[in-house]
Amino acid sequence: MFIDCKSIAKSIDEETIALTRLTKPKLVSLAVNPDEGTISYLKSQQKKAKSLNVEHEIFVLDNVEILSEKLLEFSKDETVHGIFVAHPLPKGADELQVASLIDPEKDVEGRNPVNLGRLMYGEEGFAPCTAAAIVEILTRTTQLMGKNVVIVGRSNTVGLPLSVMLLRRDRSATVTVCHTKTQNLEEKTLQADIVVVAVGHAGFLKPEMVRENALVIDVGINVVGDRVVGDVDPEVEKKCSLTPVPGGVGVVTTAILMNRVARIASRGGKV
Amino acid sequence: MFIDCKSIAKSIDEETIALTRLTKPKLVSLAVNPDEGTISYLKSQQKKAKSLNVEHEIFVLDNVEILSEKLLEFSKDETVHGIFVAHPLPKGADELQVASLIDPEKDVEGRNPVNLGRLMYGEEGFAPCTAAAIVEILTRTTQLMGKNVVIVGRSNTVGLPLSVMLLRRDRSATVTVCHTKTQNLEEKTLQADIVVVAVGHAGFLKPEMVRENALVIDVGINVVGDRVVGDVDPEVEKKCSLTPVPGGVGVVTTAILMNRVARIASRGGKV
Numbered sequence: 001m002f003i004d005c006k007s008i009a010k011s012i013d014e015e016t017i018a019l020t021r022l023t024k025p026k027l028v029s030l031a032v033n034p035d036e037g038t039i040s041y042l043k044s045q046q047k048k049a050k051s052l053n054v055e056h057e058i059f060v061l062d063n064v065e066i067l068s069e070k071l072l073e074f075s076k077d078e079t080v081h082g083i084f085v086a087h088p089l090p091k092g093a094d095e096l097q098v099a100s101l102i103d104p105e106k107d108v109e110g111r112n113p114v115n116l117g118r119l120m121y122g123e124e125g126f127a128p129c130t131a132a133a134i135v136e137i138l139t140r141t142t143q144l145m146g147k148n149v150v151i152v153g154r155s156n157t158v159g160l161p162l163s164v165m166l167l168r169r170d171r172s173a174t175v176t177v178c179h180t181k182t183q184n185l186e187e188k189t190l191q192a193d194i195v196v197v198a199v200g201h202a203g204f205l206k207p208e209m210v211r212e213n214a215l216v217i218d219v220g221i222n223v224v225g226d227r228v229v230g231d232v233d234p235e236v237e238k239k240c241s242l243t244p245v246p247g248g249v250g251v252v253t254t255a256i257l258m259n260r261v262a263r264i265a266s267r268g269g270k271v
Numbered sequence: 272m273f274i275d276c277k278s279i280a281k282s283i284d285e286e287t288i289a290l291t292r293l294t295k296p297k298l299v300s301l302a303v304n305p306d307e308g309t310i311s312y313l314k315s316q317q318k319k320a321k322s323l324n325v326e327h328e329i330f331v332l333d334n335v336e337i338l339s340e341k342l343l344e345f346s347k348d349e350t351v352h353g354i355f356v357a358h359p360l361p362k363g364a365d366e367l368q369v370a371s372l373i374d375p376e377k378d379v380e381g382r383n384p385v386n387l388g389r390l391m392y393g394e395e396g397f398a399p400c401t402a403a404a405i406v407e408i409l410t411r412t413t414q415l416m417g418k419n420v421v422i423v424g425r426s427n428t429v430g431l432p433l434s435v436m437l438l439r440r441d442r443s444a445t446v447t448v449c450h451t452k453t454q455n456l457e458e459k460t461l462q463a464d465i466v467v468v469a470v471g472h473a474g475f476l477k478p479e480m481v482r483e484n485a486l487v488i489d490v491g492i493n494v495v496g497d498r499v500v501g502d503v504d505p506e507v508e509k510k511c512s513l514t515p516v517p518g519g520v521g522v523v524t525t526a527i528l529m530n531r532v533a534r535i536a537s538r539g540g541k542v
Contacts, residue, residue, distance in 0.1 A: 096392040116391045117384030120427035121367040146452045154438045156391035163434065163448070167425045172452035174459070177434070181417045181443035188445070 001241050003215075005248045008140055012255040013052060016262045020053035025265035027108070027258070028074050030059045031086035032067050032093075037223070038086050045084075045254065052258050064093045068101055075103035082108035082261035108260045109157075116156065119164045126260075131162040133252035134196060134217050135171075137243060142194070142215055144171040150189050152205070152231075153198035154179045158219055162196065185209070197231040205232040207239060216242045219249050272512050274486075276519045279411055283526040284323060287533045291324035296536035298379070298529070299345050301330045302357035303338050303364075308494070309357050316355075316525065323529050335364045339372055346374035353379035353532035379531045380428075387427065390435045397531075402433040404523035405467060405488050406442075408514060413465070413486055415442040421460050423476070423502075424469035425450045429490055433467065456480070468502040476503040478510060487513045490520050 019025075027049055029042050042058050049056035061067050067085070074080045083106045089095060099111040107115050110128035119127055127135075138144060149166055153159040154177055166173040173194070178185055189195050189209045197205045198219035210216060220231025230245030243249055290296075298320055300313050313329050320327035332338050338356070345351045354377045360366060370382040378386050381399035390398055398406075409415060420437055424430040425448055437444040444465070449456055460466050460480045468476045469490035481487060491502025501516030514520055 096389065096394060099392075113388030113392060113394075114385045116388030117386065118367065118388070120387045120431045121370075121384060123367060123384075146454045148454070160391045160435055160438065164431055167431065167448055167450070172450065174447065174449050174453040176445065176447040177438055178445055179438070179443065182445040183417045183419070 002237055002244045003137065003141060003241050003248070005137060005243055005252050008137060009251040009255040012136075012252070012259050016052045016054070016255070016259045019259075019262035019266045023262070023265040024055065025053075025081045025261045026055040026057070026079055027082040027084060027261045028057050028059060028080050029084040029086065030061060030067055030070055032061050032064060032090050034060060034086055042086060045257075048254055049258060049261075052262070054258050054261050064090060064098065068098065071098070071101040075101065075106060080106065081264040082106055082257070084109055084257070085111070106264065108257055108264070110161070111157075116161060119161055122168050124165060124168075127165060128157045128161045129253045129257050129260075130158050130198075130219060130249060131165055132256050133249050134158075134162055134219070135165050136252055136256065137217065137249065138166075138194065138215070139171070141241065144173045144194075147173045147193040148176070148191060149173045149194040149196065150176045150178060150192035151196045151198070152178045152182075152185070152189070153196075153219070155198065158196075158198040199231050201231055202229045203231070203233045205236060207233060207235045210236060210240055212239050214240045216240045217249060218243050218245050220245060221250060273508055273515045274408065274412060274512050274519070276408060276514055276523050279408060280522040280526040283407075283523070283530050287323045287325070287526070287530045290530075290533035290537045294533070294536040295326065296324075296352045296532045297326040297328070297350055298353040298355060298532045299328050299330060299351050300355040300357065301332060301338055301341055303332050303335060303361050305331060305357055313357060316528075319525055320529060320532075323533070325529050325532050335361060335369065339369065342369070342372040346372065346377060351377065352535040353377055353528070355380055355528070356382070377535065379528055379535070381432070382428075387432060390432055393439050395436060395439075398436060399428045399432045400524045400528050400531075401429050401469075401490060401520060402436055403527050404520050405429070405433055405490070406436050407523055407527065408488065408520065409437075409465065409486070410442070412512065415444045415465075418444045418464040419447070419462060420444045420465045420467065421447045421449060421463035422467045422469070423449045423453075423456070423460070424467075424490070426469065429467075429469040470502050472502055473500045474502070474504040476507060478504060478506045481507060481511055483510050485511045487511045488520060489514050489516050491516060492521060 046056045104112045104114045110126045115126035151159045163175045166175050186209045194215045196217040202222040218230035218232040228246050317327045375383045375385045381397045386397035422430045434446045457480045465486045467488040473493040489501035489503040
């Protein structure tokens with residue numbers, strides 16, 4: 001069974017639209033030497049922003065020095081409520097240094113270390129958007145208390161922050177984080193009530209790796225030929241509840257991003 | 272078998288003493304309405320500081336407002352290199368707000384959210400001291416790559432930061448975080464190569480909960496009558512490698528704390 005993520009996104013969008021009736025939120029998106037895929041992503045972001053009455057401006061920049069200047073500028077600019085930086089940054093760029101330049105109260109993607117650290121205090125207003133989207137999908141779909149969750153992938157945008165968020169007392173899942181060095185991965189995923197896959201390999205999670213009726217969250221976005229596919233073999237859907245790709249975690253992530261921009265604008269800087 | 276943590280602490284102390292020959296490091300420790308146990312802890316901290324040529328001053332304060340003022344003052348004071356706040360804070364105090372007042376570059380305990388967030392970027396210069404001590408003990412005792420680690424406890428001083436640190440690529444353990452809501456805890460600890468227990472219950476981990484030759488880290492400090500005991504039943508030592516209590520994680524934690532103060536003083540603010 002596929003989980004209906006579009007209706008989750010829709011309900012978030014409705015709140016966003018209600019907020020943007022009262023205020024003029026603005027998001028800026030910055031990219032350094034973006035490839036075609038990134039530009040196409042930013043354009044779809046812009047379309048989404050427009051549909052929600054969020055003002056949106058894209059800045060295509062030549063190098064990380066200019067990016068750094070722009071981040072400081074927009075952090076101070078009171079007409080800008082949210083700042084988004086396209087990733088990956090050019091090779092050799094210091095991700096931590098760049099993320100630290102974004103005003104934490106405009107860091108709608110949740111990359112500034114202060115926002116990652118706040119997660120360990122239970123503060124999730126600026127949690128990484130994808131992790132926040134997964135929490136939103138899970139809490140709307142199931143009870144998390146005491147469930148065994150296996151997360152495959154340990155990035156600082158998904159696996160690491162998500163593990164901290166699922167351990168928060170009001171959720172209290174038991175969380176295992178796996179990755180390329182994990183031994184007997186299948187043994188672990190087979191024990192899980194919930195499996196989250198964020199590895200960037202098309203069809204990575206096979207049906208025989210999950211138990212009947214598990215809940216599976218597919219975070220992958222892989223381009224195979226002219227199709228976009230996830231990290232989970234579509235056959236998994238026959239025995240589990242699965243988020244689709246496209247139209248799954250991604251649409252909820254974008255909805256949350258826009259919702260944050262609107263909230264920041266309407267609350268004068270606080271999510 | 273008990274793991275010899277004192278010799279690990281000693282080798283860290285030797286580096287500290289070498290550093291304090293060249294500089295005048297100073298640590299301040301602040302406590303709001305401390306109980307007897309806290310005062311006795313601060314005094315033992317002071318004794319340790321003295322033995323390493325680290326200047327140390329204790330401030331006993333009346334309330335969190337004064338604490339906040341002092342934290343701002345010492346954050347600016349160039350003669351102070353490390354700031355320690357005794358915990359728990361008085362009931363109702365905002366832990367996150369207080370921690371955020373400590374200059375991240377003097378936050379020797381690793382409580383400021385920016386230092387917790389930096390862990391997700393692999394930056395551990397100001398990792399929570401207890402988590403850093405456990406990593407130190409583990410990396411000196413075993414290979415972590417691909418090992419199954421079960422952490423019991425999800426505090427933001429031990430369980431959460433430690434899980435992120437053990438997942439770092441140069442360590443690459445597979446990490447499960449368990450807690451009071453975990454179902455069938457014994458099933459999980461029995462599968463672990465390494466078990467870390469930080470729950471604050473004397474003798475919580477029983478021998479039948481761990482497998483032969485596992486490595487067990489006891490983070491507990493519980494006062495039972497006139498004795499200090501850990502979270503692990505001492506019988507576990509007969510089948511596993513175990514850190515003792517007292518004289519285990521605690522002594523390494525203090526050694527790391529003092530070492531950081533010395534490093535900050537000698538490097539002009541950077542650990």
